[in-house]
Amino acid sequence: FWIGETEVTRAEYSRFCAATERSMPKDTVAVGNSVQTLGDAHPVVHVSWDDAAAFCEWVGGRLPTADEWQYCARGSDGRRW
Numbered sequence: 900f901w902i903g904e905t906e907v908t909r910a911e912y913s914r915f916c917a918a919t920e921r922s923m924p925k926d927t928v929a930v931g932n933s934v935q936t937l938g939d940a941h942p943v944v945h946v947s948w949d950d951a952a953a954f955c956e957w958v959g960g961r962l963p964t965a966d967e968w969q970y971c972a973r974g975s976d977g978r979r980w
Contacts, residue, residue: 903960
C-alpha cells in the first residue's frame with residue numbers, strides 16, 4: 900500500500916472543497932490559553948472521517964486501514980512508537 904509522507908495542508912484541502920462544494924473546516928486551534936489561526940501551509944484539522952475519506956477518493960486514494968496505520972506507526976520491526 901502507499902501512504903502520504905506529509906499531512907494534507909489547508910491549501911490542498913481548500914482545492915478539494917472548492918471542487919466538491921464542501922465547506923472548509925474552521926481555521927483555528929487552541930494552543931495553551933490562546934487561539935491560533937492556521938495558514939494555508941498548516942495541516943488541515945477539524946475534518947470528519949467522511950470528509951477525509953472523500954478527500955482521499957478525490958485524489959485517487961483511500962484512508963489506510965487500522966492495520967496499515969499501525970504498520971506505518973510501528974514500522975516493520977514492531978517499534979512501540
